[in-house]
Amino acid sequence: MNESLNKYIHFFETLNRGYNKGLGRAPHKPVLLLAIIQLIKKKDILFNRIFITPELVLEFKNIWNLAVNTVHVSNFALPFFHMRSEPFWRLAIKSGITVAVTKSKSIKSFKSLKESISFAEIDKELLQLLSETESRNILEQIIIQKYFKHTRLDYTDIEAGIYAETLKIENQILHEDKTEYQNHLKELRGALGDDEYEEELFIRGGLFKKTIPKIYDYSCCISGMKIQSTLGTQMIDACHIIPFSISNDDTIPNGISLSPNLHRAFDRGLITINQDYIVRISPTVTENKTMFSLSQFNGKQIRLPQKANWFPSPESLQWHNKRHYPEKCVSYKSRVWLD
Known part of the structure; x- marks a missing residue:
């Protein structure tokens, strides 16, 4: 494996995830990454700017339903906002806008996210890796094995689920x-x-x-x-x-x-x-x-x-x-x- 791929394998395996004593580590960030990978695979995402689109939210929801077996609440805004703590993710805040956050410094709502964030930007180096089949498959499996190995996540099921919900x-x-x-x-x-x-x-x-x-x-x-x-x-x-x-x-x-x-x-x-x-x-x-x-x-x-x-x-x-x-x-x- 090349040095670049190893770097992002490390980043993906050490995601900074919220912890709740009763629920364990939050699955939101891994789900969002898998949703982004799916859209890159479909060529719905071609550049390193990740916009808040209906397609991305739908991918997130369907992967969540297949992959998450805890009682965490599905919430797209949380990982999109808090991924900023990862070294490969940067938020572009709309000019003149103050991001509305809670006392715990979390984004207030999905509405607040749309109103205050223009897009997120990932490393161009990461986009290149996710655009190539071999490296994308490796990073995809890293996420699945690290965070969802007990749910038997099947991408055939994801694609069928997206299609059924859209239809x-x-x-x-x-x-x-x-x-x-x-x-x-x-x-x-x-x-x-x-x-x-x-x-x-x-x-x-x-x-x-x-x-x-x-x-x-x-x-x-x-x-x-x-x-x-x-x-x-x-x-x-x-x-x-x-x-x-x-x-x-x-x-x-x-x-x-x-x-x-x-x-x-x-x-x-x-x-x-x-x-x-x-x-x-x-x-x-x-x-x-x-x-x-x-x-x-x-x-x-x-x-x-x-x-x-x-x-x-x-x-x-x-x-x-x-x-x-x-x-x-x-x-x-x-x-x-x-x-």
Whole structure:
């Protein structure tokens, strides 16, 4: 083995883990490392910056369920924050933000983590090792043998578990009506702790953001813009018609696909879509004539998904119309969006 690999084997075998007299050593850091290794293996992580993504949180949760046989509480925020005590992990704190911590100097919540931390950075040397099959497998097995040898952790089970959980949530987003979906969230709210529930919403929001562009063929439903790259990136946003903070609704009929500029205009009420799926521009808008002007889309019918039950909900669109229709412009009603 080379010197670099030996160094990280030592780091991985001597992780600084919290201790509880009744529970023993905390398993959180090893689980997070295994989750990161899985995403590097899938090429979801290509650089040495580790962002807080729905995919990473979902990997963490599924590995936890397979690997941990103690009564420790699954909490993604704890290892992501406290891994900073390891020599290969550095946190990038958002500019002007003070990290909210408890009296014991722990991160307060998953919400606090997202609000204060931009990303974590691992050594480039470590990323290189984890990107190469042989060294990655060695480091992976070091973690399993050191921390989870009694749980018979099987990566086939991990991949199957991730797929099953993703499919379950996607099916709810794609096929449930608003009431069914909201009832599922109420059940989860009653069954999970605050951080676990925040993690669940984060994962579901991430799947919503992936699913909406997919069913619109990665095209803006208003402009038709479609930009993709060989790196797997694309430029279309998933937009809630009624914000999730109000609706608790991640189902397809409460979403549309928009380019970033039109997403911003829609959220601010500068444009809307009526119940006949026609774009309307707010009479409050004044603009110069360019290829980017909003007025070019006034009266245009949006592109719709293939299945009728995925069409934007008329009730959600009506909510958006009423929410953003400026009272001072009631006289424009016949020719603006509440027609």
